[in-house]
Amino acid sequence: MTESSVHPALWPAPHASGAVDATVTVPGSKSVTNRALVLASLASEPGWLRRPLRSRDTLLMADALRAMGVGIEETISSSSASSPSAAAAPEAKGEAWRVIPAGLHGPAAVDVGNAGTVMRFLPPVATLADGPIRFDGDPRSYERPLTGVIEALRTLGARIDDDGRGALPLTVHGGGALVGGTVSIDASSSSQFVSALLLSAPRFNQGVEVRHTGTTLPSMPHIRMTVEMLRAVGAQVDEPETGGERNVWRVSPSALLGRDLTIEPDLSNAQPFLAAALVTGGRVTVPDWPERTTQPGDALREIFTAMGGDCELTGKGLTFTGTGRIHGIDVDLGEVGELTPGIAAVAALADSPSTLRGVAHLRLHETDRLAALTKEINELGGDVTETADGLHIRPRPLRGGVFHTYDDHRMATAGAVIGLAVKGVEIENVGTTAKTLPDFPDMWTGMLGA
Ligand SMILES: O=C(O)C1=C[C@@H](OP(=O)(O)O)[C@@H](O)[C@H](O)C1
């Protein structure tokens, strides 16, 4: 059964009749799951991923690695059916993936869907295979930037056929090994270029030294996540800070350990639920919120507090409480760009204007998120304008209507947040949340019914 057969093309976003009060167990992080899959596949011994995210992006990653020869066995315990509003005991949360590394083989075909992590992290892995690996994906994947990865891999010794645009579709002619070495790239359009090169680098003959040359570098927490996860599997990663050499990373060649890793909840997917507390003046607890994390979603504690809520991190998780009053915010989201749609939704309901800055690269995400947010909020009566690197949002009374998603999971969840406060909002293709959160509609109604 497809998502669209489960949910109608237009999903009536539930309107909140009062303050929400719920505990919402959020599935594993997309970014951690997909890094863990790559690192476990490149290790010299089997490993485990516990509580991985099972969504379109992570299943595409697993399938692609399987196509190259990696063994990924999924075990789903019968007790895994956890209610979204009840915190299940860790051992009852069911799912674990055993990853058994193997020699990587071509020919193989990889469907990247519209997953930035798959289209950027896997071409470097494919250079280690002993044959051609063909990469293709959704139409939007052809438009998303990839040239930094392609050019860097060529510099490091790879043979890649693309159509000359530096984008998908393409074929990596894996030679069974890659020389590696030093490479300069401009990763201002996506931090994933840097993460991609670093993740496979322990397996390059000479490792890698990556130098970012562009003026801006988005999503730094995601690069820190890459570095920390590499170190956790035994890789040596240096970040020379001397002589003005920031944005330089060195990874030495080494074997990688197989680990038993429990994946943290996806804090960016926790965003709409925390937003629900803020918008309805209610309370939402997200169990297992890590005390320390590289996930950008952790910044919501500060951002949503500045917008009028209050949060407390205890042994039970993160409890976020709203007052019913929402304030506008002036904030640079360059480090945490994937939070922008959800923040824009809350900002459209605030008592003062907001300026969201530092996110020009969102024009090249799942959709042009700056254009999409502007158009959809304005169609409901809002007053949003695009700037060179973000959005100005002047709250106005909104009315119901269709909120289009442009196949972007975070547009769908942003529309649902607005729907809590505005009657008659209908989300077109809510099934697109399957990219990272397939259970979103049921979790959302579960939260409201709790
Ligand atoms: O490395 C990652 O897991 C990600 C990095 C970020 O990409 P960009 O730097 O392209 O924004 C983020 O937006 C994306 O959702 C996930």
Ligand SMILES: C=C(OP(=O)(O)O)C(=O)O
């Ligand atoms: C930008 C995102 O995804 P991707 O990994 O496809 O870049 C996102 O999830 O907000």
